[in-house]
Structures are given as C-alpha cells and as structure tokens.
Amino acid sequence: MIYLPLLISLFGLLIVGILSKQIKNIKSDNKKANEISSMIRDGAMAFLKKEYGVLGVFIFLIAVLLIIFINWQLAIAFICGALFSAFAGYTGMRIATSANVKTVVQTQKNLLSGLKVAFKSGLTMGLSVACLGLLGVNIFYLIFNDPQIIYGFGFGASLVALFARVGGGIYTKAADVGADLVGKIETGIPEDDPRNPAVIADNVGDNVGDVAGMGADLFESYVDSLIASMVLGITMISFFGSWAIIIPLILCCWGIIVSLIGGLSIFYSKKGGPQFILNRGIWLASGLMVIGSFFILRYLSSAGLKIFGALMSGLLAGLIIGFITEYFTSHKYAPTRKLSLSSNTGSGTNIISGLGLGMQSTLFPVLTVCAALLISYKLADFYGIGIAAIGMLSTLGITLATDTYGPVADNAAGIAEMAKMGEETRKRAEQLDMVGNTTAAVGKGFAIGSAALTAIILSVSYIKIVGMDVLNINQPLVMVGLFIGGLMPFLFSSLSMRAVGQAAEKMVQEVRRQFRETKGLLNGEEKPDNVRCVKIATTSALQKMILPGLMAVLVPVLIGFILGKGALGGFLNGAIITGFLLAIMMANAGGAWDNAKKYIEEGNHGGKGSESHKASVVGDMVGDPFKDTAGPSLNILIKLMSIIALIIAPLL
Secondary structure (H helix, E strand, C coil): CCCHHHHHHHHHHHHHHHHHHHHHHCCCCCHHHHHHHHHHHHHHHHHHHHHHHHHHHHHHHHHHHHHHHCCHHHHHHHHHHHHHHHHHHHHHHHHHHHHHHHHHHHHHHCHHHHHHHHHHHHHHHHHHHHHHHHHHHHHHHHHHCCHHHHHHHHHHHHHHHHHHHHHHHHHHHHHHHHHHHHHHHHHCCCCCCCCCCCHHHHHHHHHHHHHHHHHHHHHHHHHHHHHHHHHHHHHCHHHHCHHHCCHHHHHHHHHHHHHHHHHHHHHCCCCCCHHHHHHHHHHHHHHHHHHHHHHHHHHHCCCHHHHHHHHHHHHHHHHHHHHHHHHHHCCCCHHHHHHHHHHHHCHHHHHHHHHHHHHHCCHHHHHHHHHHHHHHHHHHHHHHHHHHHHHHHCCHHHHHHHHHHHHHHHHHHHHHHHCCCCHHHHHHHHHHHHHHHHHHHHHHHHHHHHHHHHHHHHHHHHHHHCCCCCCCCCCHHHHHHHHHHHHHHHHHHHHHHHHHHHHHHHHHHHHHHHHHHCCCCCCCCCCCCHHHHHHHHHHHHHHHCHHHHHHHHHHHHHHHHHHCHHHHHHHHHHHHHHHHHHHHHHHHHHHHHHHHHHHHHCCCCCCCCCHHHHHHHHHHHHHHHHHHHHHHHHHHHHHHHHHHHHHHHHHC
C-alpha cells in the first residue's frame, strides 16, 4: 500500500494531460480575441520566467547553506520541493492563459459551455497541485524515511509559495489599481476597455497572482500539512498502529479520486446556475470523502473511528469557514449589500464599513478552528490536529479548481470587452467572473484555516525536537519572542501593501502620461503601449518582493541563534495568532469590497458611473492588496517560519 500514493498521483497527472489536450483542441476563430489572449499569455510567461530566475538565486544560496550546516540530503529535498512547486504554478499558468479565449468563445454559445471550459482549466491546476504534492512527499518518504529530510521538501515549497504570492500579488494589484484609478475614475471608460494602457497588464496579473500564486500557495499548504501529519504519526504508532505514518498519504489518495468524481459531475451538468453547479461538485466530493475515509480508517487502524472523527472535524471546519467566507463576501448576503449601501455617502464610509466587516468576520472562523483543534486533539492528540488539517485540504483538487476557475473567467470577460464580442457574451462572462470572486474567497478561507492548524502542529513539533516539554510564557525571552512574532505579520503586511502602493504609483503615472501624450487614444484612433505597462508591473513586483521574502527567512534564524530556542518557540506562536486573524480580516474585507462594487455595477444604488460607484471603486482598490497580496501571503508566512524553525532545530 505504500506505493499506492505513487500510482494515484501518476494517474492524476495523466488526467491532467488529457484535460489539457481537450482544452487545447477547442478552436477559436476570432482573430482579435486570439491576439489579446496571446498578449496576456506572453506577458504572464515573461513574468514567470523572470520571477523564477530571481527565485533560482535564492534557492541556490539556501541549498549551499543547508549542505554546509546540515546535510546534502536536506538540500536535495529543499531543491525538489521548490521545483515541484514552481512546476505546479507553471502548469496552471500555461493552461489558464490558453483557456481564457476558449472560455469566451464557448460562452458565446451559452453560459454552461463557458463554465465547463473555465472549470476544466481550474481542475487541471487543482489536480496538478494535489498530485505533485503527494508524489513528492511519497518519493522522499520512500527514499529517506527521515522526517527531517521531508521537512526540507516543505521548506522548498513554502519558499517558492511566498515569493510567488508576494510577487504575483504586487504585480496584479499594481496593474489593477492603475487601470481602475485612471480608467474608471479619472477617464470614465469601462473596465477592460482596450483604450486603457494598463488593461493587458491587469489581465496578466489575474494569472500571475490568482493562478500561479494561488497554486504555489495551496501546494505548500497541502505538502506541509501532509508532512507534519506523517511526522506526528511516527510518535503515535503505539496508539494507532503501524499505518499511522502513511494514513495521511492514503487519505490524500482518496481525496484526489473524489475530486475527480466531483469534477466529472460538473462537466456533465446540463442545468442550473454556475454557483449551484460548482457548489454541487464540491459537496459531492466532500460527501464521498466522508464515506470513503470511514471505511479506509476502519481498515487501517484499530482506532480508526477516532482518526475519522479528527478528519471530520477538519473537513467540517473547512466547509464552515468556506460558508462564513461566502456569507461575508458575496453580495447575495446582507454584509456586502450593506457595504455597497455605505458607498452612497462616499469612499470614506465605504472604507470604514469594509474594515469593520473584515474585523467582524474573524469571529466565527476563529471559533471554528478552535473547535476543530479541541475535538481533534481530544480524539487523537496532536496527530489528530494534523489529520484535521488534512481534512480541510483533502478535496484540494476540486476546491482549487473552483478557485483558479475565477481568473480564467475574469480574463474571458476582459477579452469579450476588448474584442467587442457583443453585450450578451460580455454579460455571461461577467456572470462567470462574479461567481469566481466568491469561489476565490472561499478558497482563501480554506487556505487560511488549514494554515492555522498546520502551523500549530509544526510549532508543537519544533518544541518537541528542541527538547522542551512546555513553552513557559513567564520567561522573559519567551515573552519577547511572542511579541516579536506577533509583530511579524503586521510588518510583513506593511511591506507588501506599501510595495503595491509604490508599484501602483508608477503604473498610474504611466497610464496618465499615455492618455495625456497620445492624442488619439481616447477616441480609439491610436493604440496604447500595453507592453510598457507590463514591463513596469514586472520590474516593480520583482524588486519589491525580495525584502518581505528575506525577512521571512532571516528573522526566525536570528531569533533562534541570538535569543535561544525558547524565544523562537514564543515567536512562532505569536506569529500564528496575529497572522491568522490578520489574514482572515484582510481576505474577507477585500472580497467584500470587490463584490460590493460589482453589486453596484449591476444597477443598484445608482449603477455604473454614479458617485456611489466611484466610491466603491476606491474601496475595491484598497481591498485588492488586502485580499490578493498581503492577506493570502500571511498563511504562507506563518508556515514558512515554522518550517525554518524545524530545519534549524538540531543546531539549537
């Protein structure tokens, strides 16, 4: 059975290849749409190539340090974790930038056809991430059978995820703010208008931030929770039997199978709205996960019911957090509708209401995670907490599919506008895009919730490895560590938010310059210089992502060697608490601001062009770096710092 994960992951990657070929075979005869899609693809791949070049330098230097101070096996695992994560992002990016034009062509026929192409693109990404993560962890377990070595794989995945999230987030939000501020507010032209010089950079940003960035993010979450659970399984063999180590691998195998079944149910849907169809696929996968895991765990362990209970606590917590996220961010519900209403009195009240909504939205996710933590611990000790994290991410194949479907639908809506493919096609694509905003917010909720549980068990593992029975917060150094750890998410968010602001300033200045100096641009007689805007976003993102990334790597090392192992333990726990809260607040506030704007654009509270619409655009510009740069990067930050602490633990 130890080879089953290898077979399932290879089977899943075969399905990815088949889905990719099916998307490639869809024909698009619209020359203008094809041209726009090519520009988006070229810009996205150029950014990814440069970003991976910068990352390559960091990976090489860290690998050398690992060889010198620890061992070469850990360095190999680290490099492979980074390569697998980068490949997952690259695969998703290639498919997404090919599927956007295919989606809009199918949307011309009917809404359901467009939905299926966009989702098929998302499923290739979801299965790629789950299968590559399972494959990598399984291979290193088979070769080395050493937890410390497998942590190296997680370290590589976390490092790439952080840079991909921060770099992609800076890029996409700088372009988005530049396009919205000058285009929508100052010039008064529609979103995705081909006259806007930043519109191609904006569409490129949807891919580098929400496809490559999100893919690397959830790859890291999946891998880290899997590794942490397996390591804790080693300590629980006497309680749960010899299968305790590979139970997480087997559960992930079943998760890939049910994700594929849920995806097939979406492909063969013949009626229903986009949100209903996607939700039905997720619920089907979740239901099958429950049924199958019950029998799997009963077979593998005499204490299978306890492990099953821990798994259910995580799976249910993930679904609850997803629903809470949807409640606070979808304009179907009261919080976002009240936020859109606040735009009637200006951008100031919109900002205040959005911040209040984000802060309020932290209550139930925190209580949900606390409940999952207590239940899973009561049933199966710290191993149970690890299994709960696996439960949250067990159906990653389909939850990530419904997430990365969003940027493809967004690109499709932009291409429909720029290629002038008709009002009906544009409206259908916007309907798909709107559902994508909600599914993306739900995906971020899953990622943040699983990050909290995974970071907790990584922190516990660190305390055990360094030989501490308890973390005594009455000790001054531990308290200092708690404070500095609590500071880290705020400082990290400050750097990434300011990076977006500085990059957006350059973008705004360039867009204004082109509108000012290119006289025939507004009346459509001359074309904008899209390439220059893409270069500005690329250069700014790559420059600004380095400092937050370096800080995440260096600070835990400095704390450990200067203040000691107790201070580092306090540091990790302080970062987990504030990072979790801040991530939820930012993700939900940003999602609500975005959908409040879209609710107004549907014709409510004055509709497009009204004063309330302008106020909502300002709120959305504030929310963009909240939900797509700083917020989602925080869940990577807390796990990356925990992994680094585990890597250096033997040296302490």
